[in-house]
Each structure stands twice: as C-alpha cells, then as structure tokens.
Amino acid sequence: DRVTVFAAASLKTALDEAAAGFEAETGHEVVLSFAGSSVLARQIGLGAPADLFVSANEDWMDSLADGGHIVETSRRDLLSNRLVLVGPSGQKPGDMARALAGNTGRVAMALVDAVPAGIYGKAALTELGLWNLVAPRVAQTDNVRAALALVATGTAPLGIVYATDALAEPQVSVIAIFPDDSHPPIRYPAALISGRDTEAARDLLNYLSDTEAQGVFARHGFLPVGD
C-alpha cells in the first residue's frame, strides 16, 4: 500500500532515510511531501490527500485538530529538536547576545508568525530580551531551510535554525544554542488524517515512534521527546 506523508521541511533528510527503512521492512510505499508546516497544515485543512502529517510545532497540529481533520487518538509527539544561532562555516562558538549585538547584518529566520522555526525563534529572542535588538534586522523566509540557505550562501551573516539543519549543512557553523527554556519545547507531533487512517499509515506512524527510526533521527541530530 501507499502512504502519503506531509512533513515539516526540517525533517527532509532524516525522514527520507527512515521512510526508506520502513519501505524495506514492510513493502509499503511511502510518498513524502515536505514544506513549511504552515503550508502543509493549510492544504490538509483544504482536503489534501495526506495520510499522515508531521508538524514542526503543536500549534498547526492543534489548528487541524480544531477543524476535525486529524484522528485525535493517533496524535503523538515524535521528536524534539533544539534551536541554534548559526553563522558561516568557520565561525567560532560564542555568546548568543554578543554575537547578535556584535554583528549588524541580517538575521535569517523562517516567517516569525507562521512557520514553527520562526515562531520558536521569536519566542526565544523575546524571552532572552533580544527581540527588540534583532527584530529590525530579521530577514524572513518561507521555511526554515530557506533561512539556512541564506546563511550558507553568505547572504546573511546570522541565522536561527534547528540544530539538525545546522548539522546537515557543512557551510554553516553553530555559534550558540538557545536554552531549552527560552522557548516552548520544540515538538514534532504526528497524527493520522481523518478518514485516511489506513493500516499502512498506522504502521508507519508506529514505525516512526519505534527504536529503529528513532535511531535514524538521532543520527541526524534530533532529540527524543521528553528530553
């Protein structure tokens, strides 16, 4: 059978690998569609044929739940992640506030009101009292990977992305890690879509919560939930 998964852009590399493992093990076919969680949630709300949705934050999953679009019972938090401040590769680790204040260049972020990575980032900066300093310099992109690309190409000297993104992109270096308590916990909730909860989709969801897949995610830098 075929399972169609809509997943947050930040999961791209890792989920590709995990899904391949599932396919090899079960013989099911997995079709993956990645984009910003916001775009995906909206499309699912309008009837997109996804069987399984993995969001990068709780809010978008909540909004689908409010519309009755997901199978509430299947919902579970799959992964966690951390938020980091990155610069071009070779940049030395340092103090977050000093790095942000010491550089007048742009700070690349995903859309701060819409895309999870941006929402987390804005929350963290606010918590750290840095938002007012940074806000005028933020360059927003339509998803977190686009923000990563801005730093990787040298366009922006700073960027706020997930730790997993920073790990995947050799052109960037982590300057500082945002304290876990500076933002709401990063969660990747997953749920089956109402009316499409097939056996295969359920199997995949279970597989992704299981040790083998979790190992794959860990290798890509994701953290288990509850960490």
Next chain:
Amino acid sequence: MKLAVALHQPLGALALDVAFTAPPGVTVLFGRSGSGKTTVVNAVAGLLKPARGRIALGEHVLQDSDRGIWLPAHRRRLGYVFQDARLFPHLSVHQNLLYGRRFAPRGAQPEPEARVIEMLGIGPLLDRRPGALSGGERQRVALGRALLSAPRAILADEPLAALDEARKAEILPYFERLRDEVAIPILYVSHSAAEVARLATTVVVLQDGRVIRQGTTEDVLSDPSVTPLGARAAGAILSARVIAHHHDGLTELDAGGARLLLPRTLHPIGTPLRLRIAAQEVIVSRARPEGLSALNILPGTVEQIRSGDGPGALVSIRTKAGTVLARITRRSAAALALSEGVDCHAVIKSVAIAPEDIGR
C-alpha cells in the same frame, strides 16, 4: 432579373442619396474619386448598413429599412470582385476558386468550374498560391472565385484600377465574356472612359453622392454635358463587325455600311465589336480630304455643336457608322463654318484607335 438600389446614408460632409436600377448586363457606376461609388457597392454587398434604403435583386429583398429587413453579407449571394483581389493567401488558387461553393445553397447552380477556369484562362495556375501570381492573374482568379460562389449578381469595384495597361488589356476581355455569357446583373465601378465604353450596357454617373445621369452607354458617353471625367473622356461608341484581315496588318470592319480600317485585332471574321472613338482624335473636314495618311474618312452631317468656356467645341456628326464625336477648337469650327445640318467628313487615323478601346 434586375438589381434595384435606393439608398440614403450620411457620409462625412457628403450625404449619399442614390436610386438606380441595374438590368442584366454591365451597369457601370461612374464618377470622380470620393463621389460615393464604393459606398454604394458596399451597401449592396451588405458590408455596410446604410441608414435608410431598399435594395432588391428581382423579387429578393436584400434590405428594406422600412420593413426592418437587412440581410448580412453572407446571405446575399453577391459575387464581389474587389480592387485589391483579396485572395486568401493560405489557400491555393484552386482552393480559392472553390471557397464559395460550400456555402452555396443546395439548389444553386453555379457556373461549371471547368467552364469558368477555361473562360478566365487560369487552368495553369490552379496549384499556385496567390502570392506567386501577377496582378492580372490575381484579378482573374478573384473574378472566378466570385463566379463560382453561384452569385445572383456580380459587384466589381474598380477591379482593374491597380493594374498597369498591359494587365488591364489582359482582363477586360474576361469581363466582356462574362457580360455576354452569364445572364446576371453586373455592377461595375470605374472611372475609365475606355472601360465604360467597352463594357457598359448601362451607365450611372455619380457626383457628390447623387446620381446625375443614368442611361445607355452610347447616350451617356456622348453627352458632352456629362463631364465627370473632363472633356477628354468624351467619345462615341460605334458598333461594327469584322469583315476582313488584310495582309498589311490591318483589320477591316463594317459599321452600318461604312468601312473602317484599324490595326489587326485577333477577333475572327464576323465578330461584332464595340469601338470607342475618342472625340479628340477626330479631325473634321468639309470636303473629302485627299492625300492624307488617315485611312478612315466617314462622310456625315453635323448633328449638333456644343461649346463651353474653353477653346474647344464638341461636334456630333451623324454618319452611316453611327454618331461620331469630334472635339475641335472653336476657331476651326468657325473657319469651317460648321453648323447643324452641314455635310462634312470625320477623319480618323487607324492607329489612333487604341487597343483598349476595342471590345466585344
């Protein structure tokens, strides 16, 4: 079947206001540039909707503004030959010719294709594209295309105006054959007196949107008061018949018992011809002149002398061949003491009868 036209249409500064009837044969609409000829023809064709009017072809009403009747162009079944041919560039000559056929009503009897192609001499062109035709060939094809659409009348708006003399001479005979062989009215716009003389059975003279004269060709063209074309257009039409071709390249004609010689024509013996003798080419003599190079000397009687403001006078001379017009100076008329009833001779050079003035 005749075409009856009555129109009223304001046209810029001009108000077009015409009424005339075109019997079978060629009716030439004649008049200066801007006198409204094209507008009339377009109204008849249905390409233009005149403010008021009644246009009927026999019983068949094409427009009657009083009764709210107005047929669109494609339902009028009139074959329109435009000045600029307007062949379809994407179709071969043959496809152009057949274009109208599919729209002809089931009952219609178009001219047989083979006959039209033969009559117009366009057989060798059938596979060519219009782009590769000469101007004369193009107009012949346009004429054929109109004929093959099974029209109930033919409209032709200066079909020869864009052509040089050689091309004109090439096409005029086809219109003559059309007039003589196809029994539908032909409305033909022209401002060439030679064309009128060769083709017209009826002439309608337009001036500033009004019909100022309407009648047979002979009447209208020999009427010196009709000068839409200036005095130089005046001339008489003679009917004649070929009686011999001579060895020295001359053709002999009989015109009402009088003999005329002109440069050889290709018409076989017995062919009836119409000749236009331009008034300014005719010399008048009281006595029969001797020892002149001019070969045609027609004895006759002065019928009328008209003179206007200029130095010229127009003399009508009744001869056996018909009435001949001569444009001479007033001084000569006085010197020769010409007056009505006087006997005289009309002297006409053979070579002065231009090839385009000889028709069937």
Next chain:
Amino acid sequence: MKLAVALHQPLGALALDVAFTAPPGVTVLFGRSGSGKTTVVNAVAGLLKPARGRIALGEHVLQDSDRGIWLPAHRRRLGYVFQDARLFPHLSVHQNLLYGRRFAPRGAQPEPEARVIEMLGIGPLLDRRPGALSGGERQRVALGRALLSAPRAILADEPLAALDEARKAEILPYFERLRDEVAIPILYVSHSAAEVARLATTVVVLQDGRVIRQGTTEDVLSDPSVTPLGARAAGAILSARVIAHHHDGLTELDAGGARLLLPRTLHPIGTPLRLRIAAQEVIVSRARPEGLSALNILPGTVEQIRSGDGPGALVSIRTKAGTVLARITRRSAAALALSEGVDCHAVIKSVAIAPEDIGR
C-alpha cells in the same frame, strides 16, 4: 557636378550591369517594370550595396568597390523621393520638412526653407499630419523634405506613379521648377513618356538590367528603335516659346519660326516650353491640306521611314519646328508614296496636345 554610376549586381535571374552619367538637370531612368531601375537608384542611395561598382558625385566617391569604399546611406547626402512618400507619420508636415536639417553638415547650404515651402505651395499644410494629406500633397512634402536636407543630388523613384492624373498634373510643375532653379543632378525613374518629355534633359533607357540607350531626351524619345514602352510612346519633343494668347482660348507658340496653336496655357508670353507631340496623333499629307479642322500644319521633308512587323510605320519629318514623328499605317505610307527626301506636311490637332505633354 555630375553623378557617375557604374554598377554590377546579380539580381535573381537578372544581372544588373549599368554605367551612365547624370549631368545637372533631370536624368530620367526609363524602362519596363523589372528592368532594374529601382535597384540602380537604391544602389546610388546606399540602401543596397552592389557587388561591384563605382558611384561618384563630382569628386565625391560614394562607392568604389576596387578601393573598398562604401559610404552608408546617411553619409551620402542624397535627397531620395520615394514612390510612396514615406513621410514620418508621427511628425507634422513642418517637422517632416525639417527632419534632414539637423543632419546636414555645418557648411552645407540647404535651400532656404521659405523658398522651398513657397515653391511647393505647402505653406498651408505645415501644421498637419501626413495622414491628413492627399496623395499629391504628400509627394510635394516628400520633395520638400528631400530638398531641405541640403542634398548634393536628388533621387526620385516614380514619385508620381501612385497618383491619379489630376495629382500628377499638380506635382509635375514642381519638378520642373526644381530642374530649372536648383543646380544639382536629379535622377528620376519613370515609365511615362509624358513625364520624360516634360522633365528629362537626359534619358537613360534600361532593359533587363542593361543600358540600351542614353542621350538627350530629343534623341532618345524620337528614336523608334527604342521601344521599351511600345510604339505608342514614340513622339517628338519640340522647343517653343509663347508668343500670344488669343481671345478664343488658344495660345500661339513659335517653334523655330513655325507657328503652333494649342489650347490656352497659363504661361506668360515669352516663356520657353517643351511640347511632346505623340507620333500617333500626327497625320501626314503630301499636299497642304485645306479645310481641315486641324490648326497646325507644318511643312517639312521626310527624313526617315521605319517599319517593323506590325501594320505601322514611323515617319520622321524634318520641319522648321524640329523633327516631328508620325506613326501611320504602312498602307498609307505606300499610298502617299512617302520616301526619304519627299516633301510633306505634318498635321496636328491643337486639342491633341495633352496638357500633361506641355512643360517648361
């Protein structure tokens, strides 16, 4: 200053291969459609780059393929008057007229603007757009535009061909004035014998891309062996002078001592005129004819008789007024026993001298 042209250029089936010289005055390039006239003019103008050639205006070399010289059109300073006017539609008449001025070199002395406008009678048109001009007005403006660019020569490619007779008559006098008042060579393409007669000082006859005859207008037009236009174009040019205007509307001319009468012209007494007498309008008589309506009877001697395949013969008659050509039938020539040296009379109707055949 004269324009010397020598060109070689393959042209489709034709190979253009001409050499001629145009002295000041009007040189008419004369020949059938397709003989290469436009190609020659375009090569002179620099709109076309002939394969080989040398074109020079006085000392000024425009092209010399041997020395690798080729000036682009905009550096040749030749005023080109096109058949289709080609006025700039986005500029007013006045702006059109001034267009070339800004490109004229500092030293150049263009005709004074006021003089050109007056000469061409286009003063009232200055603020109009070309779209609102008649064909005749348009050509006058085009001529003015060319003149005001301070050209070293004028090129005109059938500038009157697209016009009707009335418009032609309107413009020809301007070219005459140009010829008489502006001292630069004018290369003029035409296939109208009347235009040639009125304008040309030199005629170059082209046929199939070659110059077949070149000489003064009188020589070329009265040479019956030059028939690019057919026998009907043959005619003689007479030089005459206005000596009186008569009350009955006739104008009297003196031509080498002979007197000629023609319908009144507007030229003042003393004006020198050139008349073209078409050969086919002339009647020949051995004895002096009496009692004819024709007013002009010139005694003379037969100089030459040429006849071809057709029924006609071309007789040159030497008269006091100059050589007159008469086209008569071979039959008449025989009947009158015409041969070289025989005395005879040329009979010419006054009204047969067409207004467009009278020029200065």
Next chain:
Amino acid sequence: MAVLGPEEWQAVALSLKVSTWATVLSLPLAVLAAHALARWRFPGRALLNGLVHLPLIMPPVVTGYVLLIVFGPAGPLGRALQSIGVVLAFNWTGAALAAAVMGFPLMVRAIRLSIEAVDPRLEQAAATLGASRMWVFLTVTLPLILPGLVAGAILGFAKAMGEFGATITFVSNIPGQTQTIPSAIYAFLQVPGGETAAARLVALSIALALGALLLSETVARRAARRVGGQ
C-alpha cells in the same frame, strides 16, 4: 548531464504531461478570448481583458489559493466536479489547471496580436462568398493566425513547464503525483547539498523550454512563409 534518478524522471514526465494538457485544453479558450478582445465590441470588454490578465498580475501563490478555495474538495466548483468524478485539487489534473490559468494571459496576448494583424478585408471577402461569422473564422482567420497561435501555444507551454507558485499551493508537492519539475527543484533546494540535483533539473527544464521556444519560432516562421505566398 548526469543521469536522473527515478523520482526526477517522474517529475519530468509529469511536467510534460501537465504542460501538454494545460496547453492543449486552454488553447481553444485562449483563441476565443483573443478573438473577442481583438474583434468584438461589447460591454465588459475591458473587464474580460482584466480578468484574462489577472493571473499575470496576482502573486501565483494567491492564484493557487483562489484555485484551492474554488476547486478544492470543499470549494463550490470542486464539489460539483467531484460529483462527476473529476478531482482537481492535489491531483495532476489540478496542476494542469494551475499551469493553464497561469499561461493563459500570455497565450491570449500572443494570439490577440496575430488576430489584430489579420486583414479584416479578407474576412469581408469571405463573407461576400457566403461564409457566416463562424465559417469566416474557421476558414480564414484561424489559418492566417497559425503562426501566432503556435507561438502563443508554445509560450504557454514554456510557462506551464516553469509554473510553481500556483501549482504547489493548489496541488502541493507529492512525488509521482503532483511533483512537477519546478516543485522537485524547490524540494532539492531545501536540502543542503541538493543544489547539484536541482541544477540538473533546472538545466533539463531550460533545455526543454528553450527547445519548445526554438521550435515555436521555426514553426511560426515556416507558417508565415506558407501564408505569405510562393
């Protein structure tokens, strides 16, 4: 060019299918709209003109969103179509619709210009020969605008090959189903190190579109020559 992976081939095949259908199906409508804009005088002409141009003016994402709202499973037209078995949203058919809508103004403009260049006197001549409006259009106007038609169609095709914003919004980016070349490129650009794969696809899509463009110029020139005579 390196060999493409199976997923990339899928994208290429899908893009070709989507663009072809988009072009073929919208062409008649484009001809109709172009004809109306070029030749008819009717109230609402300016409005029609604006409507036709809308997709050119609106951000593609908005166009896609509008399509989603109208043709989505919950949309008014979407539900009607679904009841007769036609599913557009999140389907390749929807990608074709999005591509067609986005390419429409370009097609109409090209065709309109070529219609305006047709000599109305030829159409009059056809009418005098008995052809009704419809027949005049089919037998005279249409053959004469062929070059413009081809140019317009290929331009629309090229645009369809590159359409992204409306497509990804309306039908999402599902490999093998709605992932066209541009969506695939977008996906690759999201992956660090995906530039090479993206560049491969970019090169391929450019080659395809340029090929089409070149073809269009050739065909248009040939058709123009054919119409011009000889």
Next chain:
Amino acid sequence: MAVLGPEEWQAVALSLKVSTWATVLSLPLAVLAAHALARWRFPGRALLNGLVHLPLIMPPVVTGYVLLIVFGPAGPLGRALQSIGVVLAFNWTGAALAAAVMGFPLMVRAIRLSIEAVDPRLEQAAATLGASRMWVFLTVTLPLILPGLVAGAILGFAKAMGEFGATITFVSNIPGQTQTIPSAIYAFLQVPGGETAAARLVALSIALALGALLLSETVARRAARRVGGQ
C-alpha cells in the same frame, strides 16, 4: 475595502516603488534586446532569445536562487557592486532587480512585436535624410513603437507588482524594506485567520495592476491614433 494597517501601507508603497524602478530601469534594456531580436541578424541571436525568455521558463524560486548566488554578498557580481556601494541583497533594490528580471521577457516580447510592425522603409527614408542608425532609432523607430513600448512597460509593471517567488528567495521578507505586497499576502496566508488581511491586499494589488493595464490600453490607443494621422 477596510482600511489598511501601517505595515500593509508600507508594503503597498514599497511595491509601487519597486515596480516603478524595475520598469523604468529595465525598459531601455528591453528596448535594446527587442530591437536586436527584431532587426539584427547576428550569431547568437537564438541564444539571446533564449536567455531573455529564461525567467519566464524557470521557476521563480530558481531565478531568485540564481540571483542570490550571483548578486548576493558572496556572489561575484554582488561583491563587485558592493565595492561601489550598491547593495542588492535584503534591500529594496534587490527586489527591484528580481521584479525587473521576471518582467523582462514580457516587456521584450511586447516591444519586439511593435518594432517588427514598424515599416523599415520609413527607417530607410530617415537614413537617406542623413540620420545615422542611432538617430534613426531615436527619431523614427522609437516614436513609432510608443504604443507597444507603453503596453510592454505596463505589462512589466503589472508583473513586477505580482512577483513573489524570486523576490522572497533573493531579498527575503523584511517589512518596510523588502516586504512587497505579494510577500505580505504570503505571510498573511501562513497565519491562521490571516485570510481577511490577505484578501484586502489581494484586492488592492489587483486594483492597482488592472488600473495600470487599463491605462496602458488607453495610452497605447491614443498613441496609435496620434501616429496614425489626423
């Protein structure tokens, strides 16, 4: 239409500025390219034609990405420009560049068609009157193509007003600096409940672009009448 917030007004003002500059600056280049394509025969003509069309064919995101690589602070041209004080990345100037690039093919096509419609015999006439190639172009060709030029410019302007993919990729989405109307619409669409604000902006941007379009048709018609005579 409800009143817009200050951020939305900023987006509108910015979009107008960006589109105007994009149009004004790319117009001369578009005329040049159109002239070359319409009138000159040179090797590489097909290549130039393809290059001009590229932005039409490539997904806008890719175009933006290419711009980023070439004109970004680390890009070859970007560094050169920066050294003379021109900053494109994250600047409204970069948005103008992206809009200009995306609208370029549309402009060129419109202008090219109008150049092809200019009678070369008028240009020849100007040459015989002493005008060099350059002057012929300035005094004859240019005035005659004015209608097409205006149409092309306004089409480019309309396209610029709607450009999104290349813009957000190249210059990101910075309110007041690079957040054009389309970027603002996109941002609104991403936020739950943002549809109303987005719809407001969509309506405004459509009104602006349609106004421009209407203007272009009027201006073009008037210019055509002026050139046609009377």
